[in-house]
Structure formats: C-alpha cells, structure tokens
Amino acid sequence: MRIILYLGKGGVGKTTVSAATATAIARSGKRVLIMSTDVAHSLADALGVELNPKAVEVEKNLFAMEVNVLAEIRENWTELYSYFSAILVNDGASEVVAEELAVVPGMEEMISLRHIWKAAKSGKYDAIVVDAAPTGETMRLLGMPESYGWYSEKIGGWHTKAIGFAAPLLNRFMPKKNIFKLMPEVNEHMKELHGMLQDKGVTTFRVVVNPENMVIKEALRVQTYLNLFGYKLDAVVVNKILPQHSSDDYLTSLIAQQRKYLKVIDDCFYPIPILKASQAPHEVIRTDQLHALSSQIFDGSKPDDILYKEEKTQVLEKVDGKYVLRLHLPNVEITKLNVNIKGDELLVDINNFRKSIVLPNILIGRKTEGADFDQGHLNITFAN
Numbered sequence: 001m002r003i004i005l006y007l008g009k010g011g012v013g014k015t016t017v018s019a020a021t022a023t024a025i026a027r028s029g030k031r032v033l034i035m036s037t038d039v040a041h042s043l044a045d046a047l048g049v050e051l052n053p054k055a056v057e058v059e060k061n062l063f064a065m066e067v068n069v070l071a072e073i074r075e076n077w078t079e080l081y082s083y084f085s086a087i088l089v090n091d092g093a094s095e096v097v098a099e100e101l102a103v104v105p106g107m108e109e110m111i112s113l114r115h116i117w118k119a120a121k122s123g124k125y126d127a128i129v130v131d132a133a134p135t136g137e138t139m140r141l142l143g144m145p146e147s148y149g150w151y152s153e154k155i156g157g158w159h160t161k162a163i164g165f166a167a168p169l170l171n172r173f174m175p176k177k178n179i180f181k182l183m184p185e186v187n188e189h190m191k192e193l194h195g196m197l198q199d200k201g202v203t204t205f206r207v208v209v210n211p212e213n214m215v216i217k218e219a220l221r222v223q224t225y226l227n228l229f230g231y232k233l234d235a236v237v238v239n240k241i242l243p244q245h246s247s248d249d250y251l252t253s254l255i256a257q258q259r260k261y262l263k264v265i266d267d268c269f270y271p272i273p274i275l276k277a278s279q280a281p282h283e284v285i286r287t288d289q290l291h292a293l294s295s296q297i298f299d300g301s302k303p304d305d306i307l308y309k310e311e312k313t314q315v316l317e318k319v320d321g322k323y324v325l326r327l328h329l330p331n332v333e334i335t336k337l338n339v340n341i342k343g344d345e346l347l348v349d350i351n352n353f354r355k356s357i358v359l360p361n362i363l364i365g366r367k368t369e370g371a372d373f374d375q376g377h378l379n380i381t382f383a384n
C-alpha cells in the first residue's frame with residue numbers, strides 16, 4: 001500500500017495533480033482513493049462529479065472523497081465543541097463568534113489525518129492520494145512523534161487563555177473535566193498513522209510548484225521541514241509551464257521569467273526528480289483530461305512508484321554541540337563554493353549553480369562557521 005501526499009502553495013495545481021495521479025493509478029488497474037482534506041474543496045470540480053465524505057467510485061478503481069472537517073467537528077465532536085463555545089460565550093463572545101472560534105487550531109488537520117489513517121487501515125486500497133491543506137499547522141502536526149501530545153498541550157494552552165478571568169465563574173457552573181479524555185482513541189490512531197507516514201516504503205510526499213519565486217520559496221520550506229521531521233520528498237512537480245516560444249510580447253516575457261525559475265527549481269531541488277506539466281490552454285477537468293496530464297507528468301515512470309530512493313537531501317545534526325547541516329549532492333564536483341545567509345535563506349553557490357535552502361527556525365540568526373565537502377555531502381557548520 002502506498003500513501004502519496006501532495007503539498008504546495010494554494011493555486012499551484014495540487015488538486016489537479018493529485019487527481020491526475022489518482023486517475024493514472026486507477027487506470028493502471030490498482031484501487032486508489034483520492035482524498036481532499038483542504039477546506040477549499042475543488043476535488044469535485046476537478047473530477048467533475050459530486051463528492052461527499054463517503055468514498056464514491058468515480059470510475060473503475062478510482063474512489064474519491066472530500067472530508068468536510070467543519071461539519072464533522074459539529075457532528076461528531078459536539079462535546080468538545082460545545083465546551084469551547086460555552087467558555088467563549090462566557091468570556092463575552094457572541095454566540096456566532098464563539099461557534100466560529102470554537103474550532104481549536106490544529107483540530108482540522110488532526111481530523112484530516114485521522115481520515116488518512118482510517119482509509120489506510122481499511123485495506124480497501126492499493127494507494128491513497130492526499131490532496132492536503134498546505135498549512136504550517138499540518139507540517140507541525142506531522143512533525144510531532146506523538147502528535148496527540150502536542151495537540152493536547154495546545155488545547156491546554158488555549159484553554160487556559162480562553163478561560164482567563166472567567167475561570168472562577170466557569171468552575172461553578174461547569175465542573176472541571178479532563179477534556180483530553182474526550183478523544184481517547186485518537187492518541188493511538190495518531191501514533192499509528194505517524195508510523196505509516198514515516199515508513200519510506202509506504203509514504204512519500206510530493207510538492208507542486210509553478211515557476212514563480214514565492215511558490216518556490218514555500219516549496220523549499222516544505223522540503224526543509226519534511227526532511228527535518230523525517231519524511232521523504234520523492235518528487236517535485238512543476239506545473240503550469242508555458243510553451244517554449246510565442247510570437248506575443250507579453251507571453252515571451254512570461255516565458256523568459258519561467259525559464260529563469262525553472263533553472264532555480266532544478267538547482268534547488270537537485271537530486272530529487274523534477275516532473276513537469278505544461279499549462280493547458282483550457283481547464284484540466286474530468287478523468288480523461290487528468291489522465292492526459294498525468295502522462296505528461298510521469299512520462300514513463302509509474303505514478304505510484306517511489307521516485308526518489310536515495311538518502312534525504314538535507315539532514316540537520318548536532319556534532320560536538322554545534323549544528324551541522326548536511327546536504328546530499330551526489331555527482332557534484334566542487335571547484336568553487338560560496339555559502340551566504342540572507343534572512344531565513346541559506347544560499348549555496350557551487351560552481352555555476354546556486355542552491356537555496358530555507359532554514360529551519362533553530363538556524364535562523366546563526367552565522368555559518370565553515371563548510372566542507374566530502375563524498376557527495378556538503379557539511380555546513382553553524383556557530384552557536
């Protein structure tokens with residue numbers, strides 16, 4: 001069984017690429033579920049069918065569902081939900097505002113993750129493709145070995161803040177209870193899911209980008225944090241690539257700009273495979289068009305293969321009390337090397353290519369102390 005998660009900035013084509021991947025897997029004869037956990041639902045539009053939280057078979061072997069996190073919280077987590085709204089109302093919030101705010105941060109992502117766990121455990125599918133919400137919350141949740149521990153802590157902090165001065169009053173009408181116990185089984189599920197997501201033979205993450213500066217930067221951040229948390233990025237999908245030539249000035253200038261950023265993508269994500277899809281002159285909807293898009297993207301490789309099997313591209317270690325960032329750069333010969341820090345970015349110039357890395361928070365503000373290259377690895381040491 002394979003789990004493939006697509007991440008990336010909004011609008012880059014995550015939903016489209018996820019749906020294309022799932023269609024290709026289904027048409028290769030395997031049972032696949034595509035699940036959208038993004039609140040901004042567009043999977044139904046991409047597939048051209050109505051979807052709901054129960055999986056429907058769109059065509060042979062292709063199952064799809066849209067998780068409606070907010071409705072689910074309202075329906076299945078009522079106790080927790082009303083507990084929080086009651087606290088908020090007591091704190092002076094109007095009922096409407098209270099209901100809006102009672103969705104605890106992190107809860108949406110956790111419910112989404114739980115759906116992945118359920119589908120994976122069901123044994124019904126050869127592959128699960130997840131069109132994920134690309135938020136920092138998801139990344140942080142993925143980062144915790146025991147996500148639930150982090151989650152309960154978060155609720156704890158939020159809870160204390162929400163009660164504030166109203167605590168004595170609240171305690172009178174609402175007995176203090178352990179709200180974490182309201183979700184007893186979640187802990188186990190989260191741990192199990194975490195194991196599956198870290199299993200490199202099962203789960204791989206892919207990031208979707210367009211040849212645009214800000215989009216690339218977000219993708220680099222995704223790469224940094226995935227690596228830091230022990231997950232595997234196995235491909236970068238560059239979507240919406242314009243044709244090579246145009247007689248139109250406006251398009252010619254956009255094409256030149258894209259060319260520049262395509263080189264940036266090649267340099268920055270090396271040695272991870274880069275897959276490409278062109279900007280279609282029309283919407284890419286329904287399975288036939290999605291399938292055509294997938295043939296471009298995978299171009300001979302299988303959509304459910306693990307596309308990058310080498311070691312992680314970035315590893316952060318502590319050596320003799322100092323942080324060392326180890327970059328995997330196979331088949332690179334270094335004759336010229338320059339390392340610079342600009343804000344939260346580390347710029348590594350090697351010969352005539354430039355790799356840019358978004359630094360994890362713990363490295364921001366530190367200076368580099370030295371860099372050495374050894375057997376395909378560039379080790380950069382940071383000062384304390």
Ligand SMILES: Nc1ncnc2c1ncn2[C@@H]1O[C@H](COP(=O)(O)OP(=O)(O)O)[C@@H](O)[C@H]1O
Pocket residue numbers: 008009010011012013014015016017042239240277278279280281282283284285293
């Ligand atoms: N390769 C492509 N060619 C043309 N239009 C595309 C392509 N990929 C995505 N789109 C369109 O771009 C819009 C955003 O795509 P979507 O997959 O919803 O992005 P995301 O899920 O990342 O927000 C949609 O209207 C979609 O049809």
Ligand SMILES: [Mg+2]
Pocket residue numbers: 014015016038040042131
């Ligand atoms: Mg989407």
